Amino acid sequence: MFDRSVIGHRFPAYPVAIEAGRIRQFAHAIGEAAAVHTDESAARAAGYASVLAPPTFLTVCDLESPTPLPVIQFLAIDLRRLLHGEQSFTYFGPVCAGDVITVEREIVDVFSRKQGALDFAVCETRYANQHAQLVAKASTTLIVRN
């Protein structure tokens, strides 16, 4: 069971430079063939500044933290027992190649279920671009099987 004192813990913010090649690689990995994610001119024709990141590309920003998997490290979670329970994104603007996204994350809740057989940790993440515009927010629920 996680100590409730971790609620409110904020991780150091870090910037992520969004690269067209990484967006193309991500689109390929998820089988997404739409040209706005792979082709600069198609993205511009659709009104975007450059190649558009697919909706769940923000997970790449999560994982580009200077210290790998900071939440998992901070909460001392064994990867063998970790499950991803829930994820949500709320979008306020596009993320495109050339953007620099600053990622800020906070633990907002921890709790247990099933007499302590399952521990939950809920994090909220904010993504702002180089113009200090909030482009998205996310909520992540991690589950640890004890």
Next chain:
Amino acid sequence: MPETLQTLPPLTLPPISRLTLALYCGASGDHNPIHVDLDFARSAGLQDVFAHGMLSMAYLGRLVTNWRPQSQLQTLKARFLAVVAVGDVLTFHGEVIERLQESGRPLLRVTLSAVRQNGDTVLTGEAIVRDELAG
């Protein structure tokens, strides 16, 4: 049960392969070995690796953006109910169940799910999409 106002064209994926998991591991930066390293998965008492939840959520995003432009997507939520195994064939479904208004702008509430070949629902979710024609 809410009435279905519209059904999204479903999205069926090829069977989940080890290559798919390896590509997603590299592209997403999620290097948790439980998804790609059989030895590690066995050390956790599992028979095999399993798919990243966020890979399923990426497919969920494709279901929605195949139907409406990404610029209209306001919220995307997923709840992971079961682990997805190598070889699973997933089909993603969406149904518009409600029309909403936010500051005078029309929105659609869409319930989402992913079902595997044996009928198990492995994921449920929801999208809120701005109800605008093109652009």
